Amino acid sequence: KPEDITFLGLRDFEIQEYHLIRDHQLKHYSPYDIKAKGLSAILNQIQKYYSDYDDVYVSFDVDVLDTSISTGTVTPVYYGL
Numbered sequence: 001k002p003e004d005i006t007f008l009g010l011r012d013f014e015i016q017e018y019h020l021i022r023d024h025q026l027k028h029y030s031p032y033d034i035k036a037k038g039l040s041a042i043l044n045q046i047q048k049y050y051s052d053y054d055d056v057y058v059s060f061d062v063d064v065l066d067t068s069i070s071t072g073t074v075t076p077v078y079y080g081l
Contacts, residue, residue, distance in 0.1 A: 002026055004053075006046055009034065009064035012077040031079055039081075 002024035010028050013021075021028055027049075029042050050056050063073040066080035 006049070008042070008046070009081050011064075011079065012075075031081055034081065 005024075005026050007021070007026065007028035009031055011030050011032075020026065029037075034042055062070050063075045063077060064081055065073075067073075067076045067078055070076075070080070
């Protein structure tokens, strides 16, 4: 369900992805959100939200990391985590 999805570190996405996020009100945190609110605070929010779930699936895309850390990605985007 859309309310079960959270994006963390999302900063570069296609227009179709933008529409999915907007139309389904998917939870998402950009690197700007993370740097403004703090990673610990956001992770605490996410943990609290999912605390009643039995299972959580995590997908980690290496391109969420800043290009100064992750040099092997095919889709480098600046100002990552």
